[in-house]
Amino acid sequence: MHSDRIKEKTINNRKMKNDIILSGVGGQGILSIAAVIGLAAVENNLFLKQSEVHGMSQRGGDVQSHLRLSGKPIASDLIPSGKADLIISMEPMESLRYLPWLSKTGWLVTSSNPFINIPDYPPLEAVLNEIKKIRNHLILDADAMAKEAGSLKAGNMVILGAASRFIDLPFLSIENGVRKLFIRKGDDIAEINIRALRAGRRIN
Amino acid sequence: MQKLLLLGDEAIALAAVDAGLSGMYAYPGTPSTEIMEFIQASPEAAERGIHREWSSNEKTALEAALGMSYTGKRAMAAMKHVGLNVAADTFINSAITGVNGGLVVVAADDPSMHSSQNEQDSRFYGKFAFVPVFEPSDQQQAYDMVFDAFELSEKCKLPVLFRITTRLAHSRSPISRKAAQPEKKMKMPDEPRQFVLLPAIARKRYRILLSAYESLKYDNRISKYNTFRDGSNRKLGIITCGIAYNYLMENFPDGGPDLPVLRITAYPFPADIIRDITGRCEEILILEEGYPLVEEALRGLLDNNLKILGRLDGTVPRDGELNPSIVARALGLLLAPQLAVPEIVKARPPSFCKGCGHSDTFNAIIEALRSFGMEGVFSDIGCYTLAALPPYSFINSCVDMGASVTMAVGAADAGLFPSVAVIGDSTFTHSGMTGLLDAVVKNSPVTIIISDNSTTGMTGGQKSQATGRLEMICAGIGVGPEHIRVIVPLRKNHDDNVRVMKEEFSYRGVSVIISSRECIQTASRRKRSTTEK
Numbered sequence: 074m075h076s077d078r079i080k081e082k083t084i085n086n087r088k089m090k091n092d093i094i095l096s097g098v099g100g101q102g103i104l105s106i107a108a109v110i111g112l113a114a115v116e117n118n119l120f121l122k123q124s125e126v127h128g129m130s131q132r133g134g135d136v137q138s139h140l141r142l143s144g145k146p147i148a149s150d151l152i153p154s155g156k157a158d159l160i161i162s163m164e165p166m167e168s169l170r171y172l173p174w175l176s177k178t179g180w181l182v183t184s185s186n187p188f189i190n191i192p193d194y195p196p197l198e199a200v201l202n203e204i205k206k207i208r209n210h211l212i213l214d215a216d217a218m219a220k221e222a223g224s225l226k227a228g229n230m231v232i233l234g235a236a237s238r239f240i241d242l243p244f245l246s247i248e249n250g251v252r253k254l255f256i257r258k259g260d261d262i263a264e265i266n267i268r269a270l271r272a273g274r275r276i277n
Numbered sequence: 278m279q280k281l282l283l284l285g286d287e288a289i290a291l292a293a294v295d296a297g298l299s300g301m302y303a304y305p306g307t308p309s310t311e312i313m314e315f316i317q318a319s320p321e322a323a324e325r326g327i328h329r330e331w332s333s334n335e336k337t338a339l340e341a342a343l344g345m346s347y348t349g350k351r352a353m354a355a356m357k358h359v360g361l362n363v364a365a366d367t368f369i370n371s372a373i374t375g376v377n378g379g380l381v382v383v384a385a386d387d388p389s390m391h392s393s394q395n396e397q398d399s400r401f402y403g404k405f406a407f408v409p410v411f412e413p414s415d416q417q418q419a420y421d422m423v424f425d426a427f428e429l430s431e432k433c434k435l436p437v438l439f440r441i442t443t444r445l446a447h448s449r450s451p452i453s454r455k456a457a458q459p460e461k462k463m464k465m466p467d468e469p470r471q472f473v474l475l476p477a478i479a480r481k482r483y484r485i486l487l488s489a490y491e492s493l494k495y496d497n498r499i500s501k502y503n504t505f506r507d508g509s510n511r512k513l514g515i516i517t518c519g520i521a522y523n524y525l526m527e528n529f530p531d532g533g534p535d536l537p538v539l540r541i542t543a544y545p546f547p548a549d550i551i552r553d554i555t556g557r558c559e560e561i562l563i564l565e566e567g568y569p570l571v572e573e574a575l576r577g578l579l580d581n582n583l584k585i586l587g588r589l590d591g592t593v594p595r596d597g598e599l600n601p602s603i604v605a606r607a608l609g610l611l612l613a614p615q616l617a618v619p620e621i622v623k624a625r626p627p628s629f630c631k632g633c634g635h636s637d638t639f640n641a642i643i644e645a646l647r648s649f650g651m652e653g654v655f656s657d658i659g660c661y662t663l664a665a666l667p668p669y670s671f672i673n674s675c676v677d678m679g680a681s682v683t684m685a686v687g688a689a690d691a692g693l694f695p696s697v698a699v700i701g702d703s704t705f706t707h708s709g710m711t712g713l714l715d716a717v718v719k720n721s722p723v724t725i726i727i728s729d730n731s732t733t734g735m736t737g738g739q740k741s742q743a744t745g746r747l748e749m750i751c752a753g754i755g756v757g758p759e760h761i762r763v764i765v766p767l768r769k770n771h772d773d774n775v776r777v778m779k780e781e782f783s784y785r786g787v788s789v790i791i792s793s794r795e796c797i798q799t800a801s802r803r804k805r806s807t808t809e810k
């Protein structure tokens with residue numbers, strides 16, 4: 074990773090466009106990732122559309138969310154196939170389910186920790202090998218990093234931290250978003266999540 | 278003012294509050310649930326004392342909303358598309374009675390059946406009932422339209438159908454608010470017999486309805502939402518309905534195609550503009566989310582020489598939700614290259630949460646029923662429907678709310694024994710109780726298992742009307758007290774529960790087994806909220 078990528082970005086509002094697919098298994102907290110990015114986007118006066126999955130599949134099924142940020146009004150709630158700039162996934166096999174949306178130059182950021190609730194889950198090695206075939210990918214052990222930050226539940230913020238370098242938002246805004254979202258659960262919870270976010274951001 | 282980041286559902290709810298709503302009525306159903314939830318959580322709604330309790334089902338919800346409208350106040354009823362089937366009797370007749378205070382009925386359709394048993398298009402109900410339909414294409418428009426919907430409802434004295442689809446309901450976007458309006462004062466209908474649909478009155482009211490529907494075309498609150506933009510290329514004209522407009526525009530990021538485009542977001546659709554656009558173009562492409570309602574109207578029975586492209590000729594897939602890529606294909610545009618999903622990726626269907634009481638209930642049912650040589654039960658709609666999937670695979674039906682009870686009765690009529698239904702607590706009070714009465718009256722040999730998780734689980738844990746009342750209800754309906762059995766679905770009770778089930782399955786009369794343990798999601802949320810306070 075080049076250090077200039079990690080440097081704070083200034084947003085060129087009109088040109089800014091990030092199309093992001095969030096994926097995981099129901100209950101893994103992808104909607105919290107979306108909520109944080111949403112808060113940060115609003116803070117930066119960006120246009121935003123974020124389509125979520127509610128209902129049946131939230132019971133341990135595959136879930137995804139299309140999140141679109143732009144300096145200009147956004148037409149569709151759904152990202153056209155082949156045009157996502159980023160896939161952020163809480164689960165390695167789930168990250169592959171949405172490859173038809175990823176653009177040739179897009180990044181895939183995923184946790185390496187499998188969520189096995191089906192009998193025919195493929196061997197993890199094979200899953201990781203498929204991910205490594207993608208030109209731009211980043212795989213990280215979100216569980217371990219979250220535990221170190223203070224709670225296994227903060228894995229989603231680790232992943233967001235790692236993905237944040239590919240999102241054209243100031244990191245500070247994302248931190249503010251985390252604080253805003255988690256503060257109602259208490260200062261300590263907010264701190265753990267910020268620690269997790271920063272840990273993810275530092276990953277190379 | 279800073280914009281609020283809201284789901285389409287929430288934008289509609291907020292608009293209703295801001296437009297002076299006095300009563301919100303609903304039964305939970307994806308993708309409509311968040312409308313009521315937003316109002317229940319709204320401090321303004323609490324302060325104003327807006328009515329915001331869940332109803333037993335969509336029909337009772339709409340009837341109560343109509344009652345509030347009767348008093349001159351503004352009411353909204355919200356439901357998923359199939360919920361409108363349940364409320365259809367009220368809906369169709371409320372067009373004939375007409376309304377007094379503004380009445381807006383939100384129907385949230387689910388094309389592609391993300392969380393539903395069909396993908397019916399509620400716009401047909403609007404046409405069927407002769408009421409205006411709004412179909413917003415984005416969240417801000419949804420917010421703004423609610424104000425017009427209430428005004429139009431009061432002006433033309435008709436309920437207004439507000440049709441949305443999953444993508445709008447469950448997608449967030451920043452919303453700017455309008456100035457809030459006060460609630461309406463109570464004022465009974467000017468015509469005291471307006472709501473009395475005796476045939477002689479109904480015939481009069483029906484004629485009033487027909488002429489009111491005719492004059493809707495001239496109403497500015499409809500026409501301003503149907504906009505035409507000309508283009509210099511006359512080879513193809515495009516008609517979009519609702520959210521389909523967004524998918525068209527997504528393909529032309531620099532301000533739209535150079536083609537004539539008619540954007541429809543309110544019905545009755547503008548026949549004159551359609552004639553105009555079809556007159557000037559060689560071909561017409563119709564993009565609508567849902568059934569080909571406009572397309573069928575245009576094609577008619579006789580070919581009119583115009584080339585019409587849409588869902589009926591295969592230019593657009595006949596079923597399922599639209600998206601930008603489908604629209605690009607329909608227009609013959611180049612698609613971005615796509616990676617394939619690797620073969621090792623396996624389907625991940627939803628399943629019971631770990632420790633869910635339904636799974637213990639089904640483990641007992643399976644063992645008990647297999648001893649009678651039976652493979653499966655009639656079932657219903659809720660989390661427990663997941664027992665249709667492995668490892669259980671023990672459900673033979675899931676049709677509509679309450680159908681488990683009555684299908685078991687019908688099968689018992691035919692001689693099936695034991696005939697067993699599994700229904701959730703909330704589904705039971707929604708539409709299972711009347712079926713149970715049928716069974717009691719003719720003493721059908723059926724066993725109804727109420728898998729009671731004390732919540733409406735599938736939609737995220739809304740309050741269940743049944744909680745704490747099931748035994749009383751069943752006894753009141755007339756089930757013999759010795760055949761109302763209450764069990765707790767826990768692994769340690771498995772053998773006892775199997776025994777109770779076997780006893781009741783052998784009984785040649787109506788029995789009810791209430792298998793009761795709170796949904797673990799609801800339970801842990803409740804614990805969390807009490808410790809936080």
Ligand code: SF4
Binds near residue numbers: 629660735797
């Ligand atoms: S939400 Fe509740 S009822 Fe539904 S599967 Fe989970 S624990 Fe069971």
